[in-house]
Amino acid sequence: MSITEDEARKVAHLARIAVEDAHLPALAAELNSILHFMEQLSEVDVKGVEPMTGVTPMRLKRREDVVTDGGHPEKVLANAPDARQGFFAVPKVVE
Amino acid sequence: MSDLNQLTIAEARDAMRAGKMSSQELTEACLTAIEGAGALNAFVHDSADLAREMARAADQRIRAGDGAAMTGIPLGVKDLFCTRGVTTQAASRILEGFTPQYESTVTQNLWDAGAVMLGKLNMDEFAMGSSNETSVYGKSVNPWKVDDRELTPGGSSGGSAAAVAADLCLAATGTDTGGSIRQPAAFTGTVGLKPTYGRVSRWGTIAFASSLDQAGPMTKTVRDAAIMLGAMASVDDKDSTCAEIPVPDFEAALTGDIRGKKIGIPREYRMDGLSDEIDALWQKGADMLRDAGAEIVEISLPHTKYALPAYYVIAPAEASSNLARYDGVRYGRRATLGQGDGIVEMYEKTRAEGFGAEVQRRVMIGTYVLSAGFYDAYYNRARRVRALIKRDFDQAYADGVDAILTPATPSAAFGLGDMAQKDPVEMYLNDVFTVTVNLAGLPGISVPVGLDGQGLPLGLQLIGRPFEEGELLNHAYVLERAAGFASKPARWW
Numbered sequence: 020m021s022i023t024e025d026e027a028r029k030v031a032h033l034a035r036i037a038v039e040d041a042h043l044p045a046l047a048a049e050l051n052s053i054l055h056f057m058e059q060l061s062e063v064d065v066k067g068v069e070p071m072t073g074v075t076p077m078r079l080k081r082r083e084d085v086v087t088d089g090g091h092p093e094k095v096l097a098n099a100p101d102a103r104q105g106f107f108a109v110p111k112v113v114e
Numbered sequence: 115m116s117d118l119n120q121l122t123i124a125e126a127r128d129a130m131r132a133g134k135m136s137s138q139e140l141t142e143a144c145l146t147a148i149e150g151a152g153a154l155n156a157f158v159h160d161s162a163d164l165a166r167e168m169a170r171a172a173d174q175r176i177r178a179g180d181g182a183a184m185t186g187i188p189l190g191v192k193d194l195f196c197t198r199g200v201t202t203q204a205a206s207r208i209l210e211g212f213t214p215q216y217e218s219t220v221t222q223n224l225w226d227a228g229a230v231m232l233g234k235l236n237m238d239e240f241a242m243g244s245s246n247e248t249s250v251y252g253k254s255v256n257p258w259k260v261d262d263r264e265l266t267p268g269g270s271s272g273g274s275a276a277a278v279a280a281d282l283c284l285a286a287t288g289t290d291t292g293g294s295i296r297q298p299a300a301f302t303g304t305v306g307l308k309p310t311y312g313r314v315s316r317w318g319t320i321a322f323a324s325s326l327d328q329a330g331p332m333t334k335t336v337r338d339a340a341i342m343l344g345a346m347a348s349v350d351d352k353d354s355t356c357a358e359i360p361v362p363d364f365e366a367a368l369t370g371d372i373r374g375k376k377i378g379i380p381r382e383y384r385m386d387g388l389s390d391e392i393d394a395l396w397q398k399g400a401d402m403l404r405d406a407g408a409e410i411v412e413i414s415l416p417h418t419k420y421a422l423p424a425y426y427v428i429a430p431a432e433a434s435s436n437l438a439r440y441d442g443v444r445y446g447r448r449a450t451l452g453q454g455d456g457i458v459e460m461y462e463k464t465r466a467e468g469f470g471a472e473v474q475r476r477v478m479i480g481t482y483v484l485s486a487g488f489y490d491a492y493y494n495r496a497r498r499v500r501a502l503i504k505r506d507f508d509q510a511y512a513d514g515v516d517a518i519l520t521p522a523t524p525s526a527a528f529g530l531g532d533m534a535q536k537d538p539v540e541m542y543l544n545d546v547f548t549v550t551v552n553l554a555g556l557p558g559i560s561v562p563v564g565l566d567g568q569g570l571p572l573g574l575q576l577i578g579r580p581f582e583e584g585e586l587l588n589h590a591y592v593l594e595r596a597a598g599f600a601s602k603p604a605r606w607w
Contacts (some may be wrong), residue, residue, distance in 0.1 A: 022482070026476075030478050030481055030482045030485070031478060032462075033481045033485060034434060034465070034474075034477050034478050034480075034481040035441070035458070035461040035462050035465055036461035036462060036465045036466050036469065036474055036477065036478065037459075037463050037465070040467070041478075047480070049475060049538065050475075050478060050479060051540070052481055052537055052539060053426065053475070053538060054479075054482075055145035055540060056423055056426065056539045056542075057423045057426060057427055057483075057492060057496075058423075059419070059420060059423045060420060060423050060427070060492075060495050060496060060499055061495070062420075062433060063498075063499050063502065065422055065495060065498035065499060065502070068410065068498040068501050069498070069501060070494045070495050070498050070500075070501065071356065071498070071500045071501040071504065072325070072497070072498035072553060073325060073555075073579070074311045074312075074325070074504065074553075074555025074580075075310075075312045075355070075357060075555060076143075076312060077312075077357065077358075079354050079355075080351065080354045080358070081588075082351065091215070094215040094216075095215075097213070097215055097249075098211075098213060098215075098444065098445035098446070099443070099444055099445065099522065100210050100442060100443070100445075100446070100447065100448035101448065106233060107444060109441050109443055109457055109460065110451060110455060110456055110457050110459075110460050111456055111457070112456070112457045
């Protein structure tokens with residue numbers, strides 16, 4: 020498999036990273052070299068092997084479905100680039 | 115006592131308990147050393163006032179007879195750990211100015227034990243790199259030097275390794291996703307331990323790849339690693355992957371007796387192009403363990419060669435998901451927007467100017483391997499290969515092996531800038547001996563064993579059974595004592 024300039028543009032958009040058109044060929048080449056490296060995985064016989072999700076054989080912890088923390092709006096907003104009246108502020112979302 | 119900053123944790127603990135020295139004196143010695151080490155660019159945010167305050171409190175605690183092993187010990191903290199009120203930005207522009215409102219579990223545990231925070235340490239951006247060159251703070255420099263060249267302290271915990279090797283702190287925290295504690299430790303003649311996945315809480319540690327990340331100690335000796343791990347580790351409800359296994363006394367496990375233990379030498383690690391020097395060091399290490407009464411056996415870990423490609427699918431996939439949160443809304447930097455820019459432009463511009471080249475590359479690779487049509491071919495296949503890699507280790511341990519000995523890195527520290535013109539994959543090869551351990555979730559430790567022909571430190575790695583860090587540390591302790599590595603970098607900074 021190899022990534023074309025168009026696909027590189029699409030991946031960049033999916034990742035929400037602006038990439039200038041002039042840089043797309045170099046990006047596609049870089050991604051291709053990494054994907055080429057990954058191609059080795061196709062040599063491995065993985066028939067009947069379950070994809071691994073965690074390394075420790077343990078059941079995820081459960082707890083009561085109750086509020087354990089909260090009530091700190093000022094702390095939550097303290098690092099926001101733009102916060103107004105107790106909210107995160109962003110540019111217009113609805114077209 | 116002069117040069118207090120050169121002490122180990124164990125020495126300082128004993129001296130403070132005996133009333134021969136105060137944490138305030140020790141902390142001042144470290145702060146002075148840090149001030150004189152700007153050329154290493156290891157410390158990037160200093161918290162001297164806080165350090166002095168913590169040292170005072172530690173001295174009171176020791177006087178009151180309430181000191182723990184880490185009480186009064188001045189530490190450096192990798193910039194990946196959230197520290198309340200002290201800038202934390204994972205060496206990334208996108209987290210510029212981020213001041214956590216809460217403390218990571220690891221650092222909270224250390225402060226609860228009475229340790230002193232000297233400041234935050236340089237690293238590769240979001241822990242992605244093997245040379246500390248992807249940092250927004252600029253490169254950190256290895257205190258070891260053999261000619262005019264500046265060498266890398268390794269990465270991603272490069273600042274931590276440089277600071278410990280140069281005696282700027284007694285020890286430092288690191289994190290290890292594919293080798294980021296063990297490789298820098300090997301490059302700087304220090305000890306670096308990656309615990310079993312789940313031994314140390316990940317809460318409040320900025321995430322790179324959640325199924326691989328694990329924090330651990332970077333120290334001057336194996337004993338110090340045992341002491342510090344004991345203070346870092348805990349059972350933690352805030353991290354659902356943190357194991358419900360009590361934390362033992364790791365230092366008590368250092369008996370120095372490994373008679374009858376079986377040490378595996380994996381034949382697949384003897385790779386094409388392995389340097390004669392590293393090969394000889396590996397052999398020497400095996401001889402030392404044999405002389406201590408262990409039995410050396412050759413073992414096979416047949417899927418070793420697929421570990422790196424599997425890692426470079428899984429880690430970027432998890433990173434692309436974890437790093438989605440940096441969107442210019444909740445914290446850090448937001449790009450300046452143009453007239454008419456909407457929210458998508460805000461995301462795209464913010465992430466383009468906030469993330470460095472290597473982080474962008476990995477986020478995009480991760481996005482690609484998780485995208486519709488490729489999920490099975492790349493991501494699921496890599497996770498299946500990962501299961502096979504873990505099965506290789508399970509088999510070796512089931513056959514009675516107690517620990518596995520391998521080289522830590524394929525070379526000694528290389529020059530800063532040496533990799534600039536190379537393919538990104540070349541840099542990834544640095545992790546070839548360490549990455550299997552993360553994929554299998556095992557504990558691994560890098561121990562300095564000798565110097566290469568140029569006079570640069572080389573390390574060996576020992577890999578242990580899950581949640582048996584005590585036994586692993588004991589093997590490392592035997593190796594450390596037999597190797598007698600005592601070299602220090604000559605001060606040039």
